[in-house]
Amino acid sequence: xxxxxxxxxxxxxxxxxxxxxxxxxxxxxxxxxxxxxxxxxxxxxxxxxxxxxxxxxxxxxxxxxxxxxxxxxxxxxxxxxxxxxxxxxxxxxxxxxxxxxxxxxxxxxxxxxxxxxxxxxxxxxxxxxxxxxxxxxxxxxxxxxxxxxxxxxxxxxxxxxxxxxxxxxxxxxxxxxxxxxxxxxxxxxxxxxxxxxxxxxxxxxxxxxxxxxxxxxxxxxxxxxxxxxxxxxxxxxxxxxxxxxxxxxxxxxxxxxxxxxxxxxxxxxxxxxxxxxxxxxxxxxxxxxxxxxxxxxxxxxxxxxxxxxxxxxxxxxxxxxxxxxxxxxxxxxxxxxxxxxxxxxxxxxxxxxxxxxxxxxxxxxxxxxxxxxxxxxxxxxxxxxxxxxxxxxxxxxxxxxxxxxxxxxxx
Amino acid sequence: xxxxxxxxxxxxxxxxxxxxxxxxxxxxxxxxxxxxxxxxxxxxxxxxxxxxxxxxxxxxxxxxxxxxxxxxxxxxxxxxxxxxxxxxxxxxxxxxxxxxxxxxxxxxxxxxxxxxxxxxxxxxxxxxxxxxxxxxxxxxxxxxxxxxxxxxxxxxxxxxxxxxxxxxxxxxxxxxxxxxxxxxxxxxxxxxxxxxxxxxxxxxxxxxxxxxxxxxxxxxxxxxxxxxxxxxxxxxxxxxxxxxxxxxxxxxxxxxxxxxxxxxxxxxxxxxxxxxxxxxxxxxxxxxxxxxxxxxxxxxxxxxxxxxxxxxxxxxxxxxxxxxxxxxxxxxxxxxxxxxxxxxxxxxxxxxxxxxxxxxxxxxxxxxxxxxxxxxxxxxxxxxxxxxxxxxxxxxxxxxxxxxxxxxxxx
Numbered sequence: 001x002x003x004x005x006x007x008x009x010x011x012x013x014x015x016x017x018x019x020x021x022x023x024x025x026x027x028x029x030x031x032x033x034x035x036x037x038x039x040x041x042x043x044x045x046x047x048x049x050x051x052x053x054x055x056x057x058x059x060x061x062x063x064x065x066x067x068x069x070x071x072x073x074x075x076x077x078x079x080x081x082x083x084x085x086x087x088x089x090x091x092x093x094x095x096x097x098x099x100x101x102x103x104x105x106x107x108x109x110x111x112x113x114x115x116x117x118x119x120x121x122x123x124x125x126x127x128x129x130x131x132x133x134x135x136x137x138x139x140x141x142x143x144x145x146x147x148x149x150x151x152x153x154x155x156x157x158x159x160x161x162x163x164x165x166x167x168x169x170x171x172x173x174x175x176x177x178x179x180x181x182x183x184x185x186x187x188x189x190x191x192x193x194x195x196x197x198x199x200x201x202x203x204x205x206x207x208x209x210x211x212x213x214x215x216x217x218x219x220x221x222x223x224x225x226x227x228x229x230x231x232x233x234x235x236x237x238x239x240x241x242x243x244x245x246x247x248x249x250x251x252x253x254x255x256x257x258x259x260x261x262x263x264x265x266x267x268x269x270x271x272x273x274x275x276x277x278x279x280x281x282x283x284x285x286x287x288x289x290x291x292x293x294x295x296x297x298x299x300x301x302x303x304x305x306x307x308x309x310x311x312x313x314x315x316x317x318x319x320x321x322x323x324x325x326x327x328x329x330x331x332x333x334x335x336x337x338x339x340x341x342x343x344x345x346x347x348x349x350x351x352x353x354x355x356x357x358x359x360x361x362x363x364x365x366x367x368x369x370x371x372x373x374x375x376x377x378x379x380x381x382x383x384x385x386x387x388x389x390x391x392x393x394x395x396x397x398x399x400x401x402x403x404x405x406x407x408x409x410x411x
Numbered sequence: 412x413x414x415x416x417x418x419x420x421x422x423x424x425x426x427x428x429x430x431x432x433x434x435x436x437x438x439x440x441x442x443x444x445x446x447x448x449x450x451x452x453x454x455x456x457x458x459x460x461x462x463x464x465x466x467x468x469x470x471x472x473x474x475x476x477x478x479x480x481x482x483x484x485x486x487x488x489x490x491x492x493x494x495x496x497x498x499x500x501x502x503x504x505x506x507x508x509x510x511x512x513x514x515x516x517x518x519x520x521x522x523x524x525x526x527x528x529x530x531x532x533x534x535x536x537x538x539x540x541x542x543x544x545x546x547x548x549x550x551x552x553x554x555x556x557x558x559x560x561x562x563x564x565x566x567x568x569x570x571x572x573x574x575x576x577x578x579x580x581x582x583x584x585x586x587x588x589x590x591x592x593x594x595x596x597x598x599x600x601x602x603x604x605x606x607x608x609x610x611x612x613x614x615x616x617x618x619x620x621x622x623x624x625x626x627x628x629x630x631x632x633x634x635x636x637x638x639x640x641x642x643x644x645x646x647x648x649x650x651x652x653x654x655x656x657x658x659x660x661x662x663x664x665x666x667x668x669x670x671x672x673x674x675x676x677x678x679x680x681x682x683x684x685x686x687x688x689x690x691x692x693x694x695x696x697x698x699x700x701x702x703x704x705x706x707x708x709x710x711x712x713x714x715x716x717x718x719x720x721x722x723x724x725x726x727x728x729x730x731x732x733x734x735x736x737x738x739x740x741x742x743x744x745x746x747x748x749x750x751x752x753x754x755x756x757x758x759x760x761x762x763x764x765x766x767x768x769x770x771x772x773x774x775x776x777x778x779x780x781x782x783x784x785x786x787x788x789x790x791x792x793x794x795x796x797x798x799x800x801x802x803x804x805x806x807x808x809x810x811x812x813x814x815x816x817x818x819x820x821x822x
Contacts, residue, residue: 015438027426191482281700282693289692301714
């Protein structure tokens with residue numbers, strides 16, 4: 001069962017808007033076993049539109065259009081759909097009533113342009129938009145499939161998909177069993193990971209599992225997909241054996257982020273935490289406090305950007321900085337220790353490093369970052385050797401600090 | 412001059428990743444007068460890929476592919492490009508050296524899969540990736556145009572576009588004269604802005620200027636574009652009259668962010684700053700320290716998440732919290748004052764509020780945030796009444812705190 005998404009709008013092509021609709025549709029359709037095989041974004045010109053429709057109908061049973069509907073749009077979508085499906089616009093009484101009421105309720109003038117919104121192609125199934133003015137439309141295609149046109153406003157599009165379209169798809173098509181599981185790893189590069197799981201990967205591919213590596217800076221998600229009748233069991237077994245190979249890098253599964261997992265663990269184990277940041281400059285605390293509910297476990301933090309702050313606020317001995325350097329394992333551990341004492345928390349994290357793009361001293365170059373964790377067991381530190389990209393280095397240091405916390409809490 | 416973007420990757424089709432590359436490319440190409448007329452996202456299957464390439468070449472002079480390059484097995488891009496352009500993979504010595512050095516520097520094992528990354532199609536112009544391992548490739552197309560293949564990691568893709576591709580496009584094609592100026596505003600909503608500048612907008616449209624409103628939470632960028640021979644003068648005049656209407660909301664121009672402007676002003680006026688954050692939880696400090704060079708002016712900060720930290724670390728009198736509440740103008744000002752004294756800085760910023768999604772007290776509901784600035788002139792505070800979205804509220808509070816600093820420094 002193949003689906004195709006066509007998104008209409010110049011604002012997407014010239015990058016004024018990021019296409020989040022396509023991502024949402026792709027993800028929700030995958031969940032019911034419909035695979036989006038192609039997603040295109042076109043200009044709101046009739047020719048481009050007809051061309052895209054024709055191509056889509058040739059290769060897909062489900063075609064979903066979003067955008068190009070609405071009172072201020074260069075509204076060519078409905079006219080072009082009429083042309084393509086050889087029909088004409090007619091007034092949809094129920095919609096006229098609804099749109100009028102919509103304007104009355106908001107005390108806005110009802111304009112001719114708004115009346116146009118109640119016009120629909122005669123041959124389509126009208127998907128009434130109860131959260132906006134532009135209706136959705138469902139057409140039967142010659143190839144036995146369906147073509148659905150929806151407004152581009154994300155919450156209206158989602159409303160129509162959830163209220164009508166998923167149901168229509170389930171009713172009209174026989175959908176395959178499909179099982180996805182996404183395993184989340186941190187602290188291991190894509191190529192090293194691939195090398196490590198090579199035999200396992202060969203094995204699971206033979207069993208009908210598709211594997212995708214989804215890397216983002218500092219972390220790789222591994223997605224397993226299977227369409228077999230026994231998909232659930234096959235995938236579950238593959239995950240068990242994967243965990244026995246790379247378990248130390250795995251922090252979770254599905255759509256959660258590392259920081260969600262860490263804050264969840266802090267809450268469930270009733271451990272408080274504080275932060276002492278130099279090179280990450282607040283990013284680590286910001287990530288932790290981004291999680292709603294983090295105030296249960298996060299006490300506070302110090303951003304110790306200057307050496308004087310490290311000494312005065314975190315009690316790092318000037319002799320440590322003098323002897324080992326401000327970017328060193330010793331300084332990182334002293335920062336974490338001082339932080340834990342200052343805030344009286346169970347755990348404390350510290351970061352110090354040369355985030356870049358310039359900096360470095362005789363001992364360590366740009367991209368060297370030390371992270372440390374202080375707990376009742378004492379201090380542990382880790383050295384990272386990264387590149388020159390400041391933002392990336394800060395992100396990575398934050399991820400590694402969180403992973404250090406995850407390992408401490410989960411073992 | 413038409414361009415087309417092809418993004419490769421199942422992770423985009425099934426919505427695990429949002430396609431931000433296409434938006435960035437569309438926007439940057441528009442700036443040099445190249446219009447993206449079609450953007451499609453395809454699966455990493457050879458057939459889909461060849462099909463998309465053929466279609467793109469038929470209608471566009473510039474084809475840009477992103478994604479599908481990397482050390483792991485799901486990458487068929489290079490092989491398919493070889494097939495399409497009738498060439499074969501050869502070893503690129505310089506890349507092999509570079510990739511090896513990349514791994515050595517990071518103390519990672521160099522694997523066979525990484526060696527593959529130094530293989531390139533014989534007929535392409537290699538765009539050496541100095542910030543990652545997967546090279547970009549530029550092919551001459553039969554239609555006289557070019558086809559560029561880039562890795563999907565955004566910062567690598569951007570590096571290659573900026574280092575090589577924009578230059579190649581400018582050299583190979585005759586591009587139209589185009590003048591863009593982007594005026595940056597903060598603290599005024601899109602619809603209010605549109606209403607305020609309505610007459611000005613009518614006027615400049617008559618003079619051939621296209622105007623785009625580019626809103627992001629808390630700030631709106633106004634982009635003026637003109638294709639006229641006198642474009643520079645026409646646009647400059649329009650900007651002068653715009654400044655006379657909404658000058659108080661303008662903090663800069665072009666691609667800079669508010670925080671870049673603020674840190675620049677701090678450096679040029681030799682003022683130091685520190686931060687005391689409750690609801691923003693480190694975001695404000697993180698934004699400031701994101702700017703390279705911020706260590707010249709940023710001393711440090713306290714994340715005072717719990718009341719005890721506000722009292723102990725920032726000297727906020729318990730009576731102030733008891734009388735006015737922890738989310739109040741008075742607490743925000745006391746935090747800023749205490750922070751300025753603690754770090755001995757010229758300025759200090761403080762935030763306290765109900766970031767959401769839950770919270771609030773009898774005086775203030777979710778979305779109420781106070782920001783304060785302390786300087787040699789005393790403390791000033793501002794109240795924000797926002798919604799229930801935690802991330803957005805934290806972003807907005809940070810922006811308003813920076814805008815408060817901008818106004819203090821620039822007036």
